[in-house]
Structures are given as C-alpha cells and as structure tokens.
C-alpha cells in the first residue's frame with residue numbers, strides 16, 4: 001500500500017513524541033491549506049501520553065488552538081464525568097489545559113438513552129462544522145487497535161463493518177463498557193490522514209495480520225481503514241511490531 005507509513009519505537013515515550021510531532025505537522029499544514037484543523041480522537045489508554053505532550057511545551061504553542069475542532073472516533077455510553085468516558089480522558093489530560101474554545105470541542109452525547117438520536121445528532125454536528133451534506137473528511141483521525149484488530153468501536157464480525165449509509169451508529173461490543181457510539185467505515189475511509197498508535201505484545205499477532213496478512217476486514221476491522229484520498233501512519237512499539245517481517 002503506497003499511502004501507508006510504519007515506524008517502530010522502543011518506548012511509549014519516544015512513540016508519543018513522534019506522534020506529537022506528527023499531529024503538529026498535520027495541524028499546521030491543514031491550517032495553512034484551509035484555515036482549520038479537524039481532529040477526531042480515539043479512546044483507549046495508549047493516547048494518554050500523546051495528549052499530555054500536546055498540552056505542554058514545546059508542543060502546545062505550535063498549534064493555533066483557536067482553529068482546531070475536536071471530535072471523537074467513538075465513545076462509551078457513560079456520562080461525561082465517568083472514568084470510562086473517552087471525552088473525560090481527553091479533557092483531563094489535554095483539552096482542559098490548552099486554549100481551545102469550548103464550542104470547538106464536539107463530544108458524542110453517548111450517555112443519552114436514545115442512542116440512534118444521539119448518533120444522528122453527532123452526524124448533524126459533524127456536517128454542520130464541515131459544511132457538508134455528505135461524509136466529512138477529517139484532517140486527522142487518531143485510532144488505536146485492540147488485540148483482535150478492532151478499531152474505534154468496530155469489532156470483528158459485527159454488522160457495523162458493513163455500514164455504508166450512517167456515519168455514526170450505536171453498537172454493543174465485547175470490550176467493556178459494551179454500549180458505544182462509533183464512527184462508521186465511510187467516515188474512517190474519508191480522512192486526509194489517519195494515525196494509529198499501537199503498543200504491547202498482546203497486539204503483535206493482530207498487527208501482523210492487519211499489515212501483512214490477506215485482506216479480511218470482517219476478521220480484522222482495522223484493515224477497513226484505507227482512506228481513498230489519504231494516508232495511514234502506524235506507530236508501533238517494539239513489542240507490537242515484533243511479528244512483522246518488514247518493520248518499515
């Protein structure tokens with residue numbers, strides 16, 4: 001795949017610093033090219049270190065936060081103050097510490113009872129900010145991957161993998177907490193850039209299959225993330241990359 005880049009780091013710290021430099025580069029290019037930076041965040045533990053770096057020098061002042069719009073690639077159906085909330089994680093580690101206007105933080109209201117309505121509301125919020133009636137093309141979508149190759153809240157063999165109409169949908173997944181809202185494949189195939197952060201030995205086999213195995217997104221959902229017009233950058237730690245034959 002021509003538009004795929006892979007780098008391997010010896011620690012979460014060096015990986016996160018490379019990720020911070022990459023986010024800044026994409027943000028600056030987006031702002032020069034069209035005046036805004038639209039950035040969808042992932043949940044999970046791996047991006048915490050990146051978020052902390054982006055909220056501190058020498059990184060934070062390299063982004064014009066007035067021109068940034070933050071979204072999420074998925075969210076757990078819990079209140080925003082819950083320890084399980086991906087919104088809360090990003091707020092605590094990054095967004096509460098940087099000068100971004102509150103109106104540019106677009107969280108998924110996944111705690112609402114009517115999850116179809118919450119999904120539709122998020123679709124409309126994305127379309128409003130992007131000024132489109134179609135599929136928004138994010139400047140950057142940050143993603144993680146699980147040991148069975150799930151990404152966002154798209155899990156193996158689930159109907160969400162086949163979704164082509166909706167942009168956001170409710171799902172029930174095997175990783176707790178089970179109820180989630182997630183962006184769907186059309187949105188994950190539309191961005192300019194995708195950045196995957198993947199660490200840990202438990203993911204090594206999935207990494208090998210997703211990167212070097214035959215195409216089988218029903219088994220390995222992360223393979224669905226192949227933007228038609230964009231590129232995908234994978235940052236691994238040594239353990240996650242340990243089964244790859246070609247490490248770059």
Ligand SMILES: O=C(O)[C@H](O)[C@@H](O)[C@H](O)[C@H](O)COP(=O)(O)O
Nearest residue numbers: 043044045046144145146151152
């Ligand atoms: O659970 C979530 O909120 C994310 O949707 C999920 O896709 C996550 O990014 C991966 O499971 C990796 O998680 P870790 O970074 O914790 O390994």
